[in-house]
Amino acid sequence: xxxxxxxxxxxxxxFMGLISVNFAVAGGAIEGEVEKQPVNMAAIVMFLLFVVxxxxxxxxxxxxxxxxxxxxxxGGGITGFQNGLAIAGDxxxxxxxxxxxxxxxxxxxxxxxxxxxxxVGWPIILFLMAERLRNLGKYTFADIVSFRLEQAPIRTLAxxxxxxxxxxxxxAQMVGAGKLIQxxxxxxxxxxxxxxxxxxxxxxxxxGMIATTWVQIIKACLLLGGGTLMAxxxxxxxxxxxxxxxTKAVEVHKDGFKLMGPGSLxxxxxxxxxxxxxLMFGTAGLPHILMRFFTVTDAKEARKSVFFATGxxxxxxxxxxxxxxxxxxxxxxxxxxxTADGKLIGGNNMxxxxxxxxxxxxxxxxxxxxxxxxxxxxxxxxxxxxGASAISHDLYASVFKKGKAxxxxxxxxxxxxxxxxxxxxxxLGILFEEQNIAFMVxxxxxxxxxxxxxxLILSMYWRGLTTKGAFYGGYIGLFTAxxxxxxxxxxxxxxxxxxxxxxxxKHPALFSMTAAFFSIWAISKIDKSRQAAAEAARFDNQLVRxxxxxGAEGAAAH
Amino acid sequence: MGFAPEFLAQPMSExxxxxxxxxxxxxxxxxxxxxTGIYVRRANNEFDPIxxxxxxxxxx
Numbered sequence: 001x002x003x004x005x006x007x008x009x010x011x012x013x014x015f016m017g018l019i020s021v022n023f024a025v026a027g028g029a030i031e032g033e034v035e036k037q038p039v040n041m042a043a044i045v046m047f048l049l050f051v052v053x054x055x056x057x058x059x060x061x062x063x064x065x066x067x068x069x070x071x072x073x074x075g076g077g078i079t080g081f082q083n084g085l086a087i088a089g090d091x092x093x094x095x096x097x098x099x100x101x102x103x104x105x106x107x108x109x110x111x112x113x114x115x116x117x118x119x120v121g122w123p124i125i126l127f128l129m130a131e132r133l134r135n136l137g138k139y140t141f142a143d144i145v146s147f148r149l150e151q152a153p154i155r156t157l158a159x160x161x162x163x164x165x166x167x168x169x170x171x172a173q174m175v176g177a178g179k180l181i182q183x184x185x186x187x188x189x190x191x192x193x194x195x196x197x198x199x200x201x202x203x204x205x206x207x208g209m210i211a212t213t214w215v216q217i218i219k220a221c222l223l224l225g226g227g228t229l230m231a232x233x234x235x236x237x238x239x240x241x242x243x244x245x246x247t248k249a250v251e252v253h254k255d256g257f258k259l260m261g262p263g264s265l266x267x268x269x270x271x272x273x274x275x276x277x278x279l280m281f282g283t284a285g286l287p288h289i290l291m292r293f294f295t296v297t298d299a300k301e302a303r304k305s306v307f308f309a310t311g312x313x314x315x316x317x318x319x320x321x322x323x324x325x326x327x328x329x330x331x332x333x334x335x336x337x338x339t340a341d342g343k344l345i346g347g348n349n350m351x352x353x354x355x356x357x358x359x360x361x362x363x364x365x366x367x368x369x370x371x372x373x374x375x376x377x378x379x380x381x382x383x384x385x386x387g388a389s390a391i392s393h394d395l396y397a398s399v400f401k402k403g404k405a406x407x408x409x410x411x412x413x414x415x416x417x418x419x420x421x422x423x424x425x426x427x428l429g430i431l432f433e434e435q436n437i438a439f440m441v442x443x444x445x446x447x448x449x450x451x452x453x454x455x456l457i458l459s460m461y462w463r464g465l466t467t468k469g470a471f472y473g474g475y476i477g478l479f480t481a482x483x484x485x486x487x488x489x490x491x492x493x494x495x496x497x498x499x500x501x502x503x504x505x506k507h508p509a510l511f512s513m514t515a516a517f518f519s520i521w522a523i524s525k526i527d528k529s530r531q532a533a534a535e536a537a538r539f540d541n542q543l544v545r546x547x548x549x550x551g552a553e554g555a556a557a558h
Numbered sequence: 559m560g561f562a563p564e565f566l567a568q569p570m571s572e573x574x575x576x577x578x579x580x581x582x583x584x585x586x587x588x589x590x591x592x593x594t595g596i597y598v599r600r601a602n603n604e605f606d607p608i609x610x611x612x613x614x615x616x617x618x
Binding site: 109112123127300304547549 | 580583584586587588590591593594595597598601602606609612613616
């Protein structure tokens, strides 16, 4: 049955593409094999339209991208509102739409709690960071970490953290995108991966940050619009009355009234805390999110962008919860969406897709599929740009050329790096086709939270941080996260096939972050060298700049 | 949620299905957003001018 295959593959895609939700929902999202499909015309037409529009934007952006500043940070001229949308776009993947609605579909109120925890955590983190990031940074977060520390080792560390995150995340997205296109277009997996890789390279090499940001903004609007429309269509069946909807949902759901109260989602406290840490602090260490704060005009706009992003994401979460709840009634009782034993075809994460079909027919399903794909394209572009700037700005210009590279050379290297990353992503995407890659996004968050975040936050807030402390501590965090994931049930048991995992928890953040913070602290304390003293002395300078914006990068005049 | 699950699961009123947790949850979301807004307004309209003044004084 063609429809169900599209759905099961889409679910596979989004399952891998998305962060949080897969962590929370224990497995079982991918059911059914992924196969080449005859076409869903509506989805293809809408997707092609998206590609044409974004290529147009890339053309426009390419003509405005002249300096390195234009390339890395869109000339620093993005407004708080636009940046808020773009950041929200980075958070709201199609998988949030599908994953959270699936969670609400399966567990009711638990899914809602999940979104609350996520949303309340991150503005706090961002406020600790947004303003100082904007005031201290130029193109990459390594600029901030190396502000008063020794350039070469610190930039190498920051770039390896950034690249590790970017590559892991890219693989997950590429494999997901490949499977999705394969299904929607009836293309071979390999061609599909090539298509995504090439589109990504085109956006980034020609359009730089300007194109990347606008692609993300358009996608955020599509996703907000599509989600809202779906929620409205669904609610119209209940007379726009939440109470009616809830009553019906409780009637038909197997958990009955328990649906409306907290359940067992956070039953294991260690896993829950670890997951929470990875989500909150990992996000604050993701290079493609951090770089968005360099694109705004000043600290004022950086703050505003957090405000808008929080609003959009919060609104989107509520919409998604309504979608999930409506799906319980509309989809959960409709036999065309259920397997013989009463389970949802394609798994719970498909609840929103089924709902799209139920309330809007094939056309609307096609639209939502196209949006899902657009999301992946927007995210891989951001990732590629973040990776390319780590290579060109940090490794090439600052470490290899010791700050003596010209702007032209630096841009050229970052374009070559984008092509290199695109190629790598294509090759790895093809190699990993048959692999279970669900752990990769989790690992990316673990590394971001255990290597990038501790070094970044301590460099801004702790005078005593030294080069040695940051360097060794950062690598300890990175490798602890890596080792713990390998030893955890996700790889040790599921992939390597051992009987029992050496490390019993799925999420390493609680342990690897502690290891990172502790070793950075301990090594910095032991370090009594003259260099360490000089670095501490430069803290005042940095503090003034981070707080006041004195000497911060301005917007390019256009 | 870990502390008083029964409280959150109470019905909002007699004969209602929505639990009290739903409006509470929704208000936490809205509250977080409003607090963000208040901070941004104050920072941009009050603190930044003060900051600017300090910078100007320092340059004299």
